[in-house]
Amino acid sequence: MFSYVGCMIITCTCLSITNADEHKSDEPDKNRTVQELIREVTTGRNKEVLPVNKWGEPVRVAFYFHMTYIQEFDEVAGKLSVNGYFGIDWIDNTVSWNPDKYGVSSFTFNEELFWKPTFIMRNPYGAAKIIYEDHNVKRVHHNGQIEWFPSDSFDIACQADVTNYPFDMQTCTLAIVLSVYDEKEVILWPTAFLTDWFIPHKTWDLVETNFTRIPFPQIVNFRIRLRRKPMYFVLNLILPIVLMCILNPFVFLLPADSGERVGFSITVLLAIAVFLTISASSLPAISDPQLPSLSILLFADVAFSGLIVLLVIISLRFYLRNENLPVSYLGEKFVKCCRVLRRSCSCSNGQTIQCHNK
Structure with a gap:
């Protein structure tokens, strides 16, 4: 056993x-x-010659863009940086073999063995960017189909509109141009704008993506629509501004004899000025096409606070004035204007009879 x-x-x-x-x-x-x-x-093989059997037949290049991450969006500089890759494929009619003979249906290569199209970014931020030479692996199939996946970080020039900051939405475009060849030689055909592997950004929400094709010259525009996440700016910028605007008029509720009116109003004004200095770094320094509404609100808050300080000083001046001194001409006109306004308010409240009696 x-x-x-x-x-x-x-x-x-x-x-x-x-x-x-x-x-x-x-x-x-x-x-x-x-x-x-x-x-x-x-x-x-001459890799500079179009891969066609009959001269005059165009090569159809299909491609898509897959965006994976947004690095940054600098509104002041007008730069959007995105990570992603292009999926490009075409048929090389000069390449074919019998897979049964060699036992191989496809193989990969890094060197420049076959013809491939050249693309140029139409709106790069900085120097021109050419999508041609790279170290990505390509794959060729036995029927002549070649697949190429160039990946990179793309810096796009994008003019920001911060009128509604921080509730703004931005639309940027990644424009790709087919270089050298016309539509009779190479047909550029976009198929998709993918975001399956997109990693959410901490400041921007991806709202919409789409693409369009322009026949001549052959351009493909990949549009990216972003919406800012406003909660941080609401809690740290907008609510403090609104709170200080509400506090300002309450200075007139203080008794004039207390001597705290001027101190309170100046303290609020200084607080607004300090807050304006701190928040200036968070606001985009852009005046084209329009100033941010939040910047106008900050300026109005400072002007309103300064006006209240001026009114507090004038009111205390009249309150503490010696009663034996004659009223000036401007003071008399001011009192008459106040009486007219008071009568108008009384008449608008339905007190017409009392208004005429006065």
Whole structure:
């Protein structure tokens, strides 16, 4: 019994060693086959010539853009930085082989072995960006289909409109132009704008993505619509401004004899000035196409607080004035205007009879 088991173990061991040797011997043959295939399909090839069998037939280049992350959006500089990659494929009619003969239906390559189109960013931020040379792996199939996935960080020039800051929405466009070739030679055909692997940004919400194609010159516009997340700015910027605006008129509820009116109004004015200095770093320094509404609100708050300080000083001046001194001409006119306004308010409240009696 034990001898039978031992024979079986030795037999299985020998078979596994034999299969491993055969597998190792097959690997060099497969590698040699792939090398022969690459040498056959690339020998005598000119990668600068369009890959068509008949001159005049256009090459149809289909591609899509997959955006994965928004690095930053600088409203002052007008720069949007996004990460992503393009999926580009076309048919090279000069490449084909029998997959049964070589046992390979496709292979990858990094070198510039075959023709490929050249793309240029139409609206780069900074120097011109050409999408051509890269170190990404390409794949060629036995039927001539070539796939190329260039990836990078793309800096887009995008003019921001911060009129409704921080409740603003921005629309930026990544414009890709097909270089050199016209529509009779190469047809540029966009297929999708993908965001399946998009990582949410901490400041911006991705609202909408779409793409359009312009036939001549061949341009594809990938539009990105963003909406700012406003809660941080509401809690740290807008609510303090509103609170200080509400506090300002309450200075007139203080008794004039207390001597705290001027101190209270100046304290609120200084608080607004300090807050304006602190919040200036959070506001986008843009005046084109229009100033942010929040900047106008801050300026109005400072002007309103300064006016209240002036009114407090004038009112205390009249309150503490010596009664034996004659009233000036301007003071008399001011009192008459106040009486007229008071009568108008009384008449508007339905007190017409009392108004005429006065």
